[in-house]
Amino acid sequence: MDFTVALAQIKPKLGCLADNGEMICAAVERGISEGIDLIVFPELALTGYFLRDLVPEVALRADSPQLARLLDLSRHIDIAVGFVEASPDYRFFNSALYLSMGEIRHLHRKVYLPTYGLFDEQRYFARGESIRAFDTRFGRMGLLICEDMWHLSVPYILAMDGTTTLICLSSSPGRGISEDESLGSTVAWQKLTSTTAMFLNCRILYCNRVGYEDGVNFWGGSEVVAPSGSVVARGNILLEDYVVGLVEEGALRRERIFSPMMRDESLSITMKELRRIETERNRL
Amino acid sequence: MSLKVNAKLLRQILVGFVREEVCKVGVRKAVLGLSGGIDSALVAFLAAEALGPENVHAFVMPYRTSNPESEAHALLAAEQLGIHCQVVEITPMVDAYFSRYPDADNMRRGNKMARERMTILYDHSAALSALVLGTSNKTELLLGYGTLFGDMASALNPIGDIYKTQVWQLSEEMGVPRVIIDKKPSADLWAGQTDEQELxxxxxxxxxxxxxxxxxxxxxxxxxxxxxxxxxxxxxxxxxxxxxxxxxxPVIAKVSTRTIDRDFRYSRDWGK
Structure with a gap:
């Protein structure tokens, strides 16, 4: 079915759960009042990104009362939001929730934690161990977080698991100034979202934050990408925004008829070859 | 790949940086030293655009050997922007100190002047509730061509990740006065000094x-x-x-389980 999505391109405050919670609830209420079906927030929207030793301080259990208000609001609108999750055994995950009808529909723990260049996530976070699609009232979806998207296997697995809508929550730092119209990171992400949509014949809802933390800017540019790879709606670069897009069932149906790559994708060949590679690697 | 930059985009990022990083501290103003050179002029232009000229306080701090042209260029930039500007001569303080050490060489004198200026900026930072803006570019920072705790001291530095060549390019985009862009870069520690000659x-x-x-x-x-x-x-x-x-x-000797900046790690924008 057709549905409307809002990408809340917000500017979270670093380590301020209460303030960010208010900001998120306000955007959700706006979405409800405008009849939006699904609202998406950035990675770590509840906490900010460069948390470092703050990670344990801002971590919440997935069933925390501090998430109750969002859960309650999700009776009226579906919500995808990023936060720091504490597990009962005190591991901390860079996680995302999909909330719908007052319930947690899905929890994704970021699998690929970038630890290079300006990133230091593996120092603070535990790695997620599963990549699963899930059913929503708008069809089968996949939820992933920023760097997950840069590992081909992740969107591939989600697509093979039946995903037709990929949601990607992001806190992408802007870098790589050159003569080009856009920053290097912007160009790279725009290629990635468009190409991934084309490869997997699925739509992509990409929500990236804005603002600055310790001099690092986050470039925004959230977008709704059609299964053809074309951009349906795109947010401001570097500025706050609230991007609304219509996600059309017909566009998915038509693209899957024109380019039936996912229909033809062979799970058995992939599995056979991956098993062979695994066996050969284990021999080393 | 080259040093050339999209100056409009760079301007947007750096103006946004000054605006957000100043305001999130809970203040609206900035102070900076204006030397008459291109780096501090560029930072003044960025700050005026980010905060409004009424919220930018520039200090021109000549020593008796400074080239008078430098002060004139600093005042020209301030006037064009309409920012607050004061001249505070540092000759009495610096000379009072070196009357005890008359044999001090140029390097000691240059460092002292840079640190004297720093104390003036930080004094006005407190008086005005304003953050000190740094004006060291990436070339100087990498080469160490600056005075530690002197001109290298600041709360925020908008141009520390752009090279001198890019400072020139961005200054064209921002409309820094032509005479400041075109002149030879100089630390102005003694008459006729130029950076490129010294380096x-x-x-x-x-x-x-x-x-x-x-x-x-x-x-x-x-x-x-x-x-x-x-x-x-x-x-x-x-x-x-x-x-x-x-x-x-500064390097801290570790003895505890959590040492500042080694295993006690927080971003500066903690809670902001």
Missing amino acids: GFTYRQVDELLYCMVDLRMCREELVSKGFDPAFIDMIYNKIQNSHFKRRL
């Missing part, structure tokens, strides 16, 4: 090398095959290495 190479030469070495991470062999003189490569590499202490916090 022994031009900013354009060293920026090309630094860009390839630091930003693109080319190894020595690649730099040589690209045409850089091996002696020049080694000299610059050594300058970066030997000045690294200036770019770090």
Whole structure:
């Protein structure tokens, strides 16, 4: 079915759960009042990104009362939001929730934690161990977080698991100034979202934050990408925004008829070859 | 890949940086030293656009050997922007100190002047509830061509990640007065001094090398095959290495389980 999505391109405050919670609830209420079906927030929207030793301080259990208000609001609108999750055994995950009808529909723990260049996530976070699609009232979806998207296997697995809508929550730092119209990171992400949509014949809802933390800017540019790879709606670069897009069932149906790559994708060949590679690697 | 930048985009990022990083601290104002040179003029232009000229307080702090042209250029930039501007001469303080050490060399005197200026900026930072803006560019920071706790001291530095060559380009975009863009860069410590004469190479030469070495991470062999003189490569590499202490916090002897900046790690924007 057709549905409307809002990408809340917000500017979270670093380590301020209460303030960010208010900001998120306000955007959700706006979405409800405008009849939006699904609202998406950035990675770590509840906490900010460069948390470092703050990670344990801002971590919440997935069933925390501090998430109750969002859960309650999700009776009226579906919500995808990023936060720091504490597990009962005190591991901390860079996680995302999909909330719908007052319930947690899905929890994704970021699998690929970038630890290079300006990133230091593996120092603070535990790695997620599963990549699963899930059913929503708008069809089968996949939820992933920023760097997950840069590992081909992740969107591939989600697509093979039946995903037709990929949601990607992001806190992408802007870098790589050159003569080009856009920053290097912007160009790279725009290629990635468009190409991934084309490869997997699925739509992509990409929500990236804005603002600055310790001099690092986050470039925004959230977008709704059609299964053809074309951009349906795109947010401001570097500025706050609230991007609304219509996600059309017909566009998915038509693209899957024109380019039936996912229909033809062979799970058995992939599995056979991956098993062979695994066996050969284990021999080393 | 080259040093050329999309100056409009760079302007947007740096203006946004000044606006947000100043305001999130809970203040609206900035102070900076205006030397009459291009780096501080550019920072004044960025700050005026970010905060409004009424919220930018510039201080021109000449010493008796400073070139009078420098003060005139500083006042020209301030006037064009409509920012607050005061001249505070540092000759009495610096001379009072060196009357005890009359044999002090140029380096000691230059450092003292830079640190004298720093204390004035930080005094007004408290008086005005304003943050001190740094004006060191990436070339100077990498080469260590600045005074530790002097001109290198600041709360926020909008131009510390752009090379001198890019400072020129952005200054054109921002409308910094032509006379300031075109003049030879100088630390103005003594009459007739120019940076390029003192350093022994031009900013354009060293920026090309630094860009390839630091930003693109080319190894020595690649730099040589690209045409850089091996002696020049080694000299610059050594300058970066030997000045690294200036770019770090003071070293703390570790004895506890959580030592500041080693295993006690928080972003500066903690809670902001």
